[in-house]
Amino acid sequence: MANKCKRGILISKTPYEKRIAIMEDGELAELVVEGVSSNRVLGNIYKGVVQKVLPALKAAFIDIGLEKAGFLHQEDAMDRNELLRREYGDDDDEGDASKEISIDEILQEGQEIMVQVVKEPISTKGARLTTHLSFAGRFLVCMPGTNFVGVSKRERDPVKRREFKKVVRRLKGRDVGYIVRTNGLNESEFEINKQMRELESKWEQTKYNFETMPPETCIYEESDSIEQTVREYFGDNTDYVYIDNRDEYFALRDYLKVLSPDKLDKVKLWSSSESLFEYFKIENDYARSLQRQVPLPRGGNLVIEQTEALVSIDVNTGPKVHGKDQGKIILETNLDACHEIAKQLRLRDVGGLIIIDFIDMETDEDREAVYQEFRKAIRRDKAPISPAPISQFGLMEVTRKRVRVNLMTEKTECCPVCNGSGRIATLESTLGMIDRWLARAHTKGRLREVTLVVSAPVIDVLCKDLNRMFNYLEYKHNIKISLVEDEYAHINQFWMYDKNNEDITDLYNFA
Known part of the structure; x- marks a missing residue:
């Protein structure tokens, strides 16, 4: 079975990046890599402002103070109870299907709203948001604004599911729902109650921050990637956790003293002279x-x-x-x-x-x-x-x-030469672009003199056969051209400068 595998966690931190590897049966299974400049927002809760409501798209854009506005779909703005019943519903959960209403009946532009990031922003897209807030613990997921109680689908026995739900309903606070996670299926009532109090305390603090802090700010910050990984993966089938950074090692031990003090002995500081990832033979997998x-x-x-x-x-x-x-x-x-x-x-x-x-x-x-x-x-x-x-x-x-x-x-980042296409223009295409640039510059700018900066291969072609191509361009466009070689330029790149040495390339480009 998938949940019976032996697991290990490797954590490596350097001044420029943090890497977390999940090992399963001795092989690399998952990898989290973050640069020191990474600005993770997943799980954060913001006091946002509705920027635009688009009923045709069944969505709204919410300003949460990031570079791009977040995207909120209509389903993520509606009452969550019916959605939870569909996902985790049991025989003893009854309720009428929610009547779908338009998003402009829920939100108005300028309205302040509490939203949580469920997907990181990527490329040209802003963060994906939801109003269905959740606070994840090791054993439970706390869901404010609903009284729904669910149990992990891994527990298939209906009798045990009802017993779990009965215990949770007795212990939980008002207007707060819970899902019992797989890790919580074997925990005592004492541990369940202890985690409930911790999660509900986070919710109370978040509500206070929403009332007192300005709009477009983060009012709850999710745990860092190391704590999240330990929370999600550190279970009874975890044999070891190795960390090669002393500060992170002691920080994790402090975290586990509260979360799982009985598992502290599995956390070890890596002290070998050999790299942690090299020792476990996963550098090649990372490179691939x-x-x-x-x-x-x-x-x-x-x-x-x-x-x-x-x-x-x-x-x-x-x-x-x-x-x-x-x-x-x-x-x-x-x-x-x-x-x-x-x-x-x-x-x-x-x-x-x-x-x-x-x-x-x-x-x-x-x-x-x-x-x-x-x-x-x-x-x-x-x-x-x-x-x-x-x-x-x-x-x-x-x-x-x-x-x-x-x-x-x-x-990785987009290649500045090919702009992510994986292909660049041929030498002949570059000459054609220069020809068309000069034609436009002559017609629209009345230029008489220009400095052309290009790569060595382009200069070789222009000056081949006694400057045949170079003389052709000067004669055709009636422009005096001074050639300058740039040893770092690629064959599809060129720059134009006027007599005052100002870059005018973009003035007459076609794209």
């Missing part, structure tokens, strides 16, 4: 998680491409796939790919729509075998993930919930 191409055991590979709309994963065979065993080799490669894809989705924290292009298989039986293998491979993934059966074209559609910023976005 940032690469476009990932090798498979039998010589094939995955090619992972991230776009604005989706993530595509192409499965390729090795160099020799011929003969009567071709179908068998293709099936084995696709089966290998299932496990590597499941691993990469967790490591990179890939979310949204994912399209997997498996190698074409001839029979429905093979396609079904690969589909079932993939379902088996994703069992340990804690993120909600839904694969669809493989189509006749060999494609599988997968949706996976993204919560934090994925690894590729966190640790």
Whole structure:
């Protein structure tokens, strides 16, 4: 079973980044990497101001003081009780279905509102917000504004579920709901009650901050990534937690003295001269998680491409796939790919729509075998993930919930040369762009003199055959051109300066 694996947690902190690795049965399963400049907002609660209400989109934009306004969907602004019943409902929870109303009946522009970040801002998108606040503890999730009580789906016994709910209802405060998490299923009533008081205290402080603090400010800050990881993953099946930073080690011990004092002996300060991640042989996995191409055991590979709309994963065979065993080799490669894809989705924290292009298989039986293998491979993934059966074209559609910023976005940035396309203009295209720039500058700017700064390959072409191309441009546009080489420029880059040495490139560019 997925929850029976042996787990370890490795925490490494340097002056420039923090890395947290989750190990399962001796292999790297998940990785959280944060730069020191990362401004994490996931889980934070803000006193926001409604900026714009858009009934046609069933959404509103909320100013919470960040660079981009947050996005609040209508469903996240409505009464949460019916949503909770659908998700965790049991036989003893009764209630009428909520009548859907328009978002402009709930919110008005300029209104102050308490919202929580449920998805980090990424790329051009602001943070995803909800009014359904929650405070997560190790055993419980506290949900202000509702009296709903639910129990983790891992507990399937209806009698035990009712007993849990009876205890929680007796202990909880007014207008506060709870979900008993998997970690809390074996805890005593004393521990459950203790955590309730802690979570409800956080809620009371947050309400006070909302009343007293100015708009567009954070009124509750979620725990840092180390505390969150320990809260989510540090269970009875955790064998060890190693930390290579002394300050973080003592901070975590202080945190565990309150959370789980009985597990303090599992937390160790890493003192070896060998790097923590190197010792556990996960540096290679980390490096591969940032690469476009990932090798498979039998010589094939995955090619992972991230776009604005989706993530595509192409499965390729090795160099020799011929003969009567071709179908068998293709099936084995696709089966290998299932496990590597499941691993990469967790490591990179890939979310949204994912399209997997498996190698074409001839029979429905093979396609079904690969589909079932993939379902088996994703069992340990804690993120909600839904694969669809493989189509006749060999494609599988997968949706996976993204919560934090994925690894590729966190640790890489858009190439300034190709602007993220992965391709640059050819040398001939660059010459064409220079030609068109000069034509526009001559027509609109009446320029008579310009300095052209380009790379060495462009200068070589311009000056080839006794300056044939260079003389052509000067004669055609009636502009005197001074050439300057920039050794750091790429072949698709050029800059133009006027006689006062001012950059005028953008004045006459076409894009």
